[in-house]
Amino acid sequence: MFSVELVLDDETEAVVRDDWDRLLAADLPSSGRNPAPSNRPHITLAVRDDLEPSAFSAVTDLLPIPLELGGSLLLGHRDRYILARHVVVTTGLLRVHRAVAEIAGPPEPHYSNTGIDRWTPHITVARGLVAVRVAKALSTVRARNIVGEATGLRVWNAETRTITTLC
Known part of the structure; x- marks a missing residue:
């Protein structure tokens, strides 16, 4: 499995990491629990079973783009929830997503939420929240x-656990 991801400027990343740290301090699930150097706040643009990283190099010409993080977003997944930061949709963001999605080709059914006109831009803050802990998590993050x-x-590349940085 491969994912194509946008990364943030240092200040925006620091705000998200602060929320990760607040959740850790409250003993709640947090994306900050993963100590891998590759783990950093990002916006997933496409997920596919197989991709060639170099195919996306032309997309870098569209960057940087302005980005606005809104409030908290809660995504359901069976009996667990994902807490995320909403990313405000803009023309520039949609342009980048469309370019990536067109290069990646149609998503496999299990990744259909990354396809054109089906994508919800967000930055994951915590995974695996059970319902009784959602309120505490929401009150813990600043989400300004x-x-x-x-x-x-x-x-x-999830199989090899490696990152190809394009820019």
């Missing part, structure tokens, strides 16, 4: 509105 930039593009 912030304006920044998406400055980089990378491809994550």
